[in-house]
Amino acid sequence: MCVLGAGVIGLSIAWQLAESGCRVTLFDPNPACGATHAAAGMLAPVSESGYGETEVLGLGLESLRRWPRFAADLEQAAEQPVGLRRHGTILVAHDADDARELSRFAELTARQGLPTELLTGRAARALEPALSPRTVAGLEVPGDHSVDTRALTRALLVTTARAGVVLHRSPAVPVVRDGRAVAVTRAGDGSHHPCDVVVVAAGADSSLLPGLPPGTVPPVRPVKGQILRLRGAAGLVRLTVRARVAGEQVYLVPRAGGELVVGATTEDIGPDTRITVGGVHDLLRAATTVVPEVRELELAEACARLRPSSADNLPLIGATSVSGLLVATGHYRGGILMAPATAAAVADLVHGRACSQAAAACSPARFLPRPVAQEATR
Amino acid sequence: MCVLGAGVIGLSIAWQLAESGCRVTLFDPNPACGATHAAAGMLAPVSESGYGETEVLGLGLESLRRWPRFAADLEQAAEQPVGLRRHGTILVAHDADDARELSRFAELTARQGLPTELLTGRAARALEPALSPRTVAGLEVPGDHSVDTRALTRALLVTTARAGVVLHRSPAVPVVRDGRAVAVTRAGDGSHHPCDVVVVAAGADSSLLPGLPPGTVPPVRPVKGQILRLRGAAGLVRLTVRARVAGEQVYLVPRAGGELVVGATTEDIGPDTRITVGGVHDLLRAATTVVPEVRELELAEACARLRPSSADNLPLIGATSVSGLLVATGHYRGGILMAPATAAAVADLVHGRACSQAAAACSPARFLPRPVAQEATR
Numbered sequence: 001m002c003v004l005g006a007g008v009i010g011l012s013i014a015w016q017l018a019e020s021g022c023r024v025t026l027f028d029p030n031p032a033c034g035a036t037h038a039a040a041g042m043l044a045p046v047s048e049s050g051y052g053e054t055e056v057l058g059l060g061l062e063s064l065r066r067w068p069r070f071a072a073d074l075e076q077a078a079e080q081p082v083g084l085r086r087h088g089t090i091l092v093a094h095d096a097d098d099a100r101e102l103s104r105f106a107e108l109t110a111r112q113g114l115p116t117e118l119l120t121g122r123a124a125r126a127l128e129p130a131l132s133p134r135t136v137a138g139l140e141v142p143g144d145h146s147v148d149t150r151a152l153t154r155a156l157l158v159t160t161a162r163a164g165v166v167l168h169r170s171p172a173v174p175v176v177r178d179g180r181a182v183a184v185t186r187a188g189d190g191s192h193h194p195c196d197v198v199v200v201a202a203g204a205d206s207s208l209l210p211g212l213p214p215g216t217v218p219p220v221r222p223v224k225g226q227i228l229r230l231r232g233a234a235g236l237v238r239l240t241v242r243a244r245v246a247g248e249q250v251y252l253v254p255r256a257g258g259e260l261v262v263g264a265t266t267e268d269i270g271p272d273t274r275i276t277v278g279g280v281h282d283l284l285r286a287a288t289t290v291v292p293e294v295r296e297l298e299l300a301e302a303c304a305r306l307r308p309s310s311a312d313n314l315p316l317i318g319a320t321s322v323s324g325l326l327v328a329t330g331h332y333r334g335g336i337l338m339a340p341a342t343a344a345a346v347a348d349l350v351h352g353r354a355c356s357q358a359a360a361a362c363s364p365a366r367f368l369p370r371p372v373a374q375e376a377t378r
Numbered sequence: 379m380c381v382l383g384a385g386v387i388g389l390s391i392a393w394q395l396a397e398s399g400c401r402v403t404l405f406d407p408n409p410a411c412g413a414t415h416a417a418a419g420m421l422a423p424v425s426e427s428g429y430g431e432t433e434v435l436g437l438g439l440e441s442l443r444r445w446p447r448f449a450a451d452l453e454q455a456a457e458q459p460v461g462l463r464r465h466g467t468i469l470v471a472h473d474a475d476d477a478r479e480l481s482r483f484a485e486l487t488a489r490q491g492l493p494t495e496l497l498t499g500r501a502a503r504a505l506e507p508a509l510s511p512r513t514v515a516g517l518e519v520p521g522d523h524s525v526d527t528r529a530l531t532r533a534l535l536v537t538t539a540r541a542g543v544v545l546h547r548s549p550a551v552p553v554v555r556d557g558r559a560v561a562v563t564r565a566g567d568g569s570h571h572p573c574d575v576v577v578v579a580a581g582a583d584s585s586l587l588p589g590l591p592p593g594t595v596p597p598v599r600p601v602k603g604q605i606l607r608l609r610g611a612a613g614l615v616r617l618t619v620r621a622r623v624a625g626e627q628v629y630l631v632p633r634a635g636g637e638l639v640v641g642a643t644t645e646d647i648g649p650d651t652r653i654t655v656g657g658v659h660d661l662l663r664a665a666t667t668v669v670p671e672v673r674e675l676e677l678a679e680a681c682a683r684l685r686p687s688s689a690d691n692l693p694l695i696g697a698t699s700v701s702g703l704l705v706a707t708g709h710y711r712g713g714i715l716m717a718p719a720t721a722a723a724v725a726d727l728v729h730g731r732a733c734s735q736a737a738a739a740c741s742p743a744r745f746l747p748r749p750v751a752q753e754a755t756r
């Protein structure tokens with residue numbers, strides 16, 4: 001089988017399929033250099049959850065449960081760390097409005113049975129002493145963790161190769177004949193790779209692939225994110241720290257080795273990957289507001305990439321109207337978190353097993369026009 | 379003769395000496411990659427002038443007068459542009475305190491016979507429409523210009539080569555025998571280059587050169603500067619724009635081609651060239667405060683270098699206690715501006731001519747201990 005796209009989703013799928021005995025060929029002109037390259041690596045379904053996005057939360061929670069095993073297997077197979085940190089997350093408030101919002105959010109999570117704990121400003125600072133003295137309240141989300149995305153993709157590249165996955169560093173497009181995916185054509189040499197299954201995991205490019213009947217992959221919108229990597233933060237913060245500053249969400253994700261990732265803007269402006277003054281300024285302002293000592297850190301990198309967003313923010317995982325053509329994209333801000341569940345779901349589908357309820361909700365079929373008869377009986 | 383250091387000062391000296399018939403060898407491990415690489419290229423002796431720094435202003439004004447000829451000769455010799463912009467500078471004020479300061483500064487410059495013109499906020503915005511609506515006053519300094527530093531050093535590298543200057547891309551140190559500079563030893567191969575004059579133009583490293591008797595080059599202190607290059611600003615601003623925002627000086631220098639240089643921090647923290655969150659944040663905040671549309675520009679580069687500062691902020695240009703050993707450093711924030719006057723002064727000294735009064739004031743002799751007899755008669 002062929003997988004198009006070697007971001008965290010494509011790599012995880014390729015690994016899982018190869019482990020289950022499939023012969024897998026992977027195509028990507030720049031493996032792990034798309035949205036995955038920018039990702040902060042938060043495994044944070046609870047702190048990222050939006051009101052009403054029950055299905056996104058469901059898939060996130062399922063995938064979070066899979067993460068410890070996924071990381072352990074990967075580290076063993078690749079013989080290198082992936083930097084899973086299980087210290088939890090703290091959301092912080094800088095004024096009374098923020099604090100009320102945290103309190104409402106705590107109630108919401110409690111009703112959903114998700115563990116969170118409301119803290120005074122003093123208690124928040126006791127837990128994370130680098131927080132600004134202006135912190136007036138906190139909400140601890142002990143189950144929301146993080147992973148070092150770049151360590152993760154390094155490990156995935158090693159382990160897929162060891163599992164026999166052949167990686168071609170070039171783009172490729174599916175070949176459809178009689179409503180069935182039968183091969184992949186590699187750009188450049190135009191070589192033909194016959195296969196019985198094609199998995200499209202090409203992020204924001206997934207719905208732009210040539211050669212597919214229109215509407216095969218429901219629209220995936222690029223949502224720009226700018227993110228920063230700081231250095232010299234060893235010991236500065238232990239938890240992932242999140243806040244809203246001047247109306248903008250910001251998070252600070254510590255890594256082993258003293259890196260601190262500060263992210264991310266959310267810009268619905270089309271396929272633009274420029275690093276902008278406004279984006280970087282707002283992230284730096286927010287980060288220094290939340291943790292003032294961040295001012296002293298080295299600004300090592302600014303990066304911008306396009307997140308793949310579906311029309312309803314839920315990923316697109318599953319079969320399409322083209323037989324043998326599966327899709328796994330639209331993970332928006334949750335690609336790293338949702339990779340284990342997505343890979344498991346694709347493997348289930350390939351091997352004819354039912355996938356989990358959370359993954360089943362992600363079927364692209366939800367965007368297919370309903371048959372008229374069914375429409376009439378609603 | 380040998381010149382140590384191929385920043386804007388060393389290159390200008392080498393060019394001038396070669397043009398006047400000398401055989402010149404130039405040594406620098408990374409030509410034009412020190413403080414020169416970061417410089418914004420302001421030719422702005424008036425807007426940069428500090429209260430009481432009469433001699434710095436004097437050398438700056440002399441060098442500014444030399445600039446048009448220097449640029450024209452260089453462009454002709456190198457057959458490429460150096461991006462001299464003669465549109466002037468505007469200082470802007472965002473509150474009543476700033477406005478009072480501009481007004482006092484206008485009076486000071488008027489007493490010194492320097493042309494400046496005080497403007498209302500409205501007039502300032504008429505002159506430079508991209509200025510913030512919050513601009514309450516302006517001061518036009520029509521004589522303070524700018525040059526594209528990187529175009530300048532590209533041209534200097536071409537023209538010195540054409541003039542016969544031999545450039546060795548390695549460090550070198552002077553060899554002193556019997557109180558006289560007799561050669562230069564090149565690092566790496568240890569090769570010996572006999573010469574009758576050695577000019578030390580090694581920026582902040584100038585007083586750290588091994589092999590010199592202690593005190594030969596008066597102390598030069600590294601003063602860190604962080605600076606940003608933005609892209610996409612074609613047509614945004616025409617003049618160099620300067621302001622003080624939250625207590626920090628900021629300037630925005632437009633280049634042909636749509637680049638906008640935003641500088642620069644002034645950090646007296648020793649030889650540290652990290653790009654920091656605090657430095658970049660403050661520059662971005664200041665720049666977006668002064669010209670709000672800057673938010674939309676691309677952040678193309680952040681750069682940090684060490685400016686060479688003498689104990690009294692006046693450059694060190696001239697003979698030392700070692701015969702045949704000249705020095706040309708300590709230009710602090712004014713290296714680009716002062717390069718033509720410095721090169722002329724060194725050429726004057728080498729050829730036994732009196733140099734200008736402004737350049738003579740820069741003699742390192744001012745830091746030599748006075749003879750006891752003279753001391754007694756003061």
